[in-house]
Amino acid sequence: MSAVEVSQCSRCRKPAIIFQEYSGQHYCSSCLIRSVRKRIGKELRKQLILPKSDKNELTTIMVAVSGGKDSAVLLETLHHFLKNRKDVKLIAGCVNEGIEGYRKPSMKCAEKLANSLDIEFRTLSYKSLGFDDMDNVVKIMPNISEKHEEAKGMSPCSFCGVFRRQGINKLASETQADYVALGHNLDDMAQTVLMNLQKGDLDRTLRLAPHSWSPIKGMAPRIVPIRWIPEQEVQAYAMSMDLPFHDDECPHSHQALRILHRDIVARMEDAVPGTRHGLVHSSDSVKEMYMKNKTPDEEEFTKVANNCKSCGQITSQEICKACIMKKWLIE
Ligand code: SF4
Ligand SMILES: [Zn+2]
Ligand SMILES: [Zn+2]
Structure with a gap:
């Protein structure tokens, strides 16, 4: 374009x-x-439920950061909205x-941003959790799938996703977090909704963040304040704000299924703009309907409550x- x-x-x-x-709008x-701030602020007010009664009660939010653009925007906007609140503490966990x-x-970028916002920065490695570095896991994966039927066809990301969840849980408990904030953008959310629907996995749909109105027993509720912002807008925001972020692809990102869903969602969005919003809204409606029909004494999401x-x-x-997986790694 000239x-x-x-x-x-x-x-x-x-x-x-x-x-x-x-929306047909140019910006x-x-x-x-x-x-972007307006949309995130509106979503944050819905998802972050702060105790009203006790003014001295401190709410800690552990913001899961990676050094990528999504979590950079998440951290910066949360700081923007909450910096003057004495009853809220943000901690960045990587x-x-x-x-x-x-x-x-990428960790350097995350730390730089946290430091510039005066937010405590914590890290945790897979090794310290009793797993192994992903580079080593990838090397021994062929051995694992030879020995264990269940591991056949698994990608590095199948392992990495499980380990990361443990890491985030550990960081949340170490920081006594009341909430865990995750940087999923609209594209990520729409892809996940489609994947869950395709698998017919209603449980996963019900467990999808935000958890503000549907807590999962024993787990700090996840909030996803940037979930309505498309990836492209997240990127443009991060660049316009000059936030430090790392944009490289992980060398093990062969998560074929996610790539397929990324492609499908992008094509659907091209053909029918607004598809991503529609997918996430439908998932919200399913959750809402489930919550409405639940009897009061019914355990929330009992299937995950072991x-x-x-x-x-x-x-x-x-x-x-x-x-x-830990067992597979040492066998
Ligand atoms: S892309 Fe890389 S960092 Fe991301 S889940 Fe897969 S292996 Fe882990
Ligand atoms: Zn303008
Ligand atoms: Zn276990």
Whole structure:
């Protein structure tokens, strides 16, 4: 596009940097920043339920950061909205997967951002949790799948996702977090909704964050304040705000199923703008309907309310996946 063809911002007529197909609006960087903040603020007010009665009660939010753009925007916007509240504390927690050349530079970005906002920064490695660096896990994966039928066809991300969840749970308990904030954007959420529907996995749909109105026993509720912001807008916001973030792909990202869903959601959105919002709204409606029809004495999400016989963490099985995988790694 040549300079004369640059579209104007629909709000202020300055040169636009982004076009929202689903709303028909063009945005310049300052109007985009305002709009993104407005949407995140609105969602945060819904999801973050703070105790009203006791003014001295401190609510701790553990913000899961990775050094990528999504969690950078999450941390910066949470800080923007909550910095003046004496009753809320933000802590940035980063799980180190042990991926050479990828995790270190991204952790540096996460730490830099946390420091610049004066937010405590904590890290935890897979090794310290009793697993192994992802680079080593990838090396021994062929051996594992030879020995264990269940592990056949698993991708590095299947292991990594389970380990990361443990890491986030550990960081949450170490920091005595009341909430865990996750940086899932609209594209991530829509892909997950589609994956859960495709698997016919209603339990997962019901357990999908935010957990503010549907807590899972034994777990700090997850909040996802940036869930209505499309990935492209998250990126544009992070760049307009000059936030430090790392944009490289993980060398083990062969999560074929996620890539397929990313592609499908993008094509559906192209054909019918607003599809991503629609998918996430449908998942919300299913959850709402379930919550409405639940009898008051019914346990919330009973299927996940077991404790692992080996480590005590919340699981839907007798032995949690993390413990099973831990065993595979040492056998
Ligand atoms: S792409 Fe997969 S292996 Fe890499 S960090 Fe993400 S989940 Fe882990
Ligand atoms: Zn503008
Ligand atoms: Zn366990």
